[in-house]
Amino acid sequence: ADWHKSRLNLRPATRVRDETIIRLHILPTLGHRPIGAIRPVEVRQWIANLEERGYAAATIAKAHQLLGAALEAAVDDGLIARSPTRGTALPRAEHKEMRFLTTEEIQRLADAINPRCRCLVLTAAYTGLRAGELAGLRVDGLDLLRRSLRVSQARTEVRGEVAFGPGKTKAARRTISLPPFLCEALAEHIARYPSPDGLVFTAAEGGPIRQTNFRRRVWQPAVAA
Numbered sequence: 684a685d686w687h688k689s690r691l692n693l694r695p696a697t698r699v700r701d702e703t704i705i706r707l708h709i710l711p712t713l714g715h716r717p718i719g720a721i722r723p724v725e726v727r728q729w730i731a732n733l734e735e736r737g738y739a740a741a742t743i744a745k746a747h748q749l750l751g752a753a754l755e756a757a758v759d760d761g762l763i764a765r766s767p768t769r770g771t772a773l774p775r776a777e778h779k780e781m782r783f784l785t786t787e788e789i790q791r792l793a794d795a796i797n798p799r800c801r802c803l804v805l806t807a808a809y810t811g812l813r814a815g816e817l818a819g820l821r822v823d824g825l826d827l828l829r830r831s832l833r834v835s836q837a838r839t840e841v842r843g844e845v846a847f848g849p850g851k852t853k854a855a856r857r858t859i860s861l862p863p864f865l866c867e868a869l870a871e872h873i874a875r876y877p878s879p880d881g882l883v884f885t886a887a888e889g890g891p892i893r894q895t896n897f898r899r900r901v902w903q904p905a906v907a908a
Contacts, residue, residue, distance in 0.1 A: 796905035
């Protein structure tokens with residue numbers, strides 16, 4: 684807990700995610716143990732237990748990373764001589780081949796989704812913006828005359844609260860060229876669905892898009908169709 688509180692420059696969503704992993708996956712097994720009494724075999728048993736319970740390799744790796752970082756801080760503080768997480772074997776992540784839609788499939792998806800989100804599908808497909816970047820895209824970030832789009836912020840959700848902030852890295856803040864047909868689609872979309880908050884894409888009631896609601900109510904039905 685002391686180590687987690689001391690971490691600097693964490694995005695709110697990252698802090699909440701890490702707190703959740705610590706609370707659900709680390710503390711129930713190791714939280715009652717003095718840090719100097721945790722042995723490597725216990726760490727290996729903890730990893731094996733998480734795998735037996737069906738957790739994804741990426742989730743297990745993240746939990747191990749957080750535990751390891753905390754215990755390495757304990758080493759730096761002189762509380763223990765060596766971290767028991769060093770050298771732990773982790774489950775191998777299976778890399779699934781990515782599925783890319785053809786232009787015909789993109790068009791079919793755009794036609795199947797709620798008309799309000801049709802342009803969102805096209806923008807996602809032909810710019811590569813992430814979900815949070817699409818939801819955080821602002822009208823003043825568009826330059827349709829020069830056929831460009833500026834990504835400067837993203838929408839995040841932390842404990843049910845929507846927030847807007849800069850991208851995770853400098854590379855996330857970028858300018859993207861747009862094909863002419865997408866400029867026309869964006870101009871039509873903005874005219875048909877204006878937002879008082881200056882957002883390009885909004886929820887049905889006009890506010891910011893909430894990812895969970897959007898996925899369940901809009902995205903998944905369109906994909907199924």
